[in-house]
Amino acid sequence: MLSNEQIVEDVLEYWWEKGEDVKAVILVGGEGTRLRPLTFNTPKSMVPILNRPFLEHMIEYLKGHAINDIILALCYRPDHIQRYFGDGSKFGVKLTYVVEDPPLGTAGAVKNLEEHLDETFFVFNGDIFTDLDLTAMMKFHRGEGSKVSIALTPVEDPTTYGVVETNAEGKVKRFIEKPSPDAATTNMINAGAYIVEPDVLSHIPKGLNFTFERGLFPLLLERGVPVYGYQSDAYWIDIGTPESYLKLHHDLLMGRVAKGFPGERAGEGIWVEEGCDIHPQAELKGPIIIGRNCVIGSRAQVKGPSVIGQGCRIGKGCLIDEAIVWQNTCLGQGVSLRRCVVAENVFIGDRSRVMEGCVLGDNVVVGPDEKLTRGTKL
Ligand code: GTP
Numbered sequence: 001m002l003s004n005e006q007i008v009e010d011v012l013e014y015w016w017e018k019g020e021d022v023k024a025v026i027l028v029g030g031e032g033t034r035l036r037p038l039t040f041n042t043p044k045s046m047v048p049i050l051n052r053p054f055l056e057h058m059i060e061y062l063k064g065h066a067i068n069d070i071i072l073a074l075c076y077r078p079d080h081i082q083r084y085f086g087d088g089s090k091f092g093v094k095l096t097y098v099v100e101d102p103p104l105g106t107a108g109a110v111k112n113l114e115e116h117l118d119e120t121f122f123v124f125n126g127d128i129f130t131d132l133d134l135t136a137m138m139k140f141h142r143g144e145g146s147k148v149s150i151a152l153t154p155v156e157d158p159t160t161y162g163v164v165e166t167n168a169e170g171k172v173k174r175f176i177e178k179p180s181p182d183a184a185t186t187n188m189i190n191a192g193a194y195i196v197e198p199d200v201l202s203h204i205p206k207g208l209n210f211t212f213e214r215g216l217f218p219l220l221l222e223r224g225v226p227v228y229g230y231q232s233d234a235y236w237i238d239i240g241t242p243e244s245y246l247k248l249h250h251d252l253l254m255g256r257v258a259k260g261f262p263g264e265r266a267g268e269g270i271w272v273e274e275g276c277d278i279h280p281q282a283e284l285k286g287p288i289i290i291g292r293n294c295v296i297g298s299r300a301q302v303k304g305p306s307v308i309g310q311g312c313r314i315g316k317g318c319l320i321d322e323a324i325v326w327q328n329t330c331l332g333q334g335v336s337l338r339r340c341v342v343a344e345n346v347f348i349g350d351r352s353r354v355m356e357g358c359v360l361g362d363n364v365v366v367g368p369d370e371k372l373t374r375g376t377k378l
Pocket of ligand 1: 027028029030031032033034035044059073075104106109125126127233240254357
């Protein structure tokens with residue numbers, strides 16, 4: 001006789017191998033206000049990470065866990081995403097799009113695409129980068145007989161997050177929003193990745209703005225529905241702010257998360273894509289990635305961790321030090337960038353300096369000899 005545990009294992013393995021049955025919903029409808037000005041034209045899930053849209057990395061991650069059937073819940077700037085990914089076949093997955101107008105909140109968005117969901121499914125915030133083991137999380141979910149399992153990740157300072165208190169088996173006891181240091185009984189926060197049973201959707205009101213965090217989860221606890229927290233110390237970051245956007249690049253380039261880089265290896269930690277014209281007297285210090293068709297002038301210095309998008313022009317004597325530059329941006333001569341993000345089609349005049357923490361949105365023009373002080377956003 002097989003034990004219940006073995007049966008669960010067997011079913012799960014069979015189900016997982018079949019692959020096509022496991023669906024994932026990715027929530028990509030938010031306006032991404034905290035990441036402005038980078039998100040004025042570009043939805044948060046399309047901001048480049050190592051010169052590819054964030055969502056492409058997410059899709060690759062799901063594919064790595066045999067999840068090939070993905071539903072995208074869109075709202076803000078949906079065309080941008082649909083144009084790039086099409087039906088998903090170029091990326092080896094099947095994509096279904098459901099567009100909301102007006103936005104329905106994280107749980108309302110899932111309710112809105114209920115007709116596509118009749119088996120246990122995953123939901124992901126479309127701004128988290130993680131190497132969470134989804135197979136292990138599914139085993140946990142099945143093993144506990146959970147209706148909703150929430151991935152939990154530890155943070156150093158839980159006082160600015162919603163923390164999730166669980167018992168020894170992982171069953172959620174309480175959600176505490178932004179606890180004071182004395183009230184913080186745990187540093188485990190909601191990582192924005194869930195496994196949900198389809199019957200849970202009956203608890204979400206249709207057509208109303210409703211969130212998982214403040215709406216559905218507390219309601220499920222009140223109604224005695226079993227909700228579990230799956231604790232993991234896997235790599236996790238949400239790219240919701242310019243600081244965390246830079247931090248993800250830093251971590252990827254410094255090798256804190258395993259990830260292949262685009263382009264040819266042109267030296268220690270230096271990756272250059274095709275068609276670049278790099279002056280022999282330019283100085284490159286990895287880890288850096290330089291996108292296609294860039295021109296880098298003489299005595300320019302590029303110091304890692306940095307990324308330069310395709311089609312950029314970096315003038316003579318520029319200094320790029322721990323900066324992320326999007327495509328088709330042009331730096332005059334002697335420009336310096338330090339620990340900042342510069343979006344696409346930006347022009348920066350000769351000798352201007354962009355200091356730490358600055359964020360320049362698309363199409364910004366900075367004249368010569370300007371100094372953008374720490375933290376400037378344009
Ligand atoms: P901020 O404005 O900076 O808070 O960002 P945001 O609008 O993206 O909100 P938040 O970071 O809380 O959202 C978490 C995830 O849910 C993101 O991937 C959002 O795109 C997504 N999201 C938030 N609200 C909605 C919504 O109403 N509909 C859909 N489809 N997705 C949403």
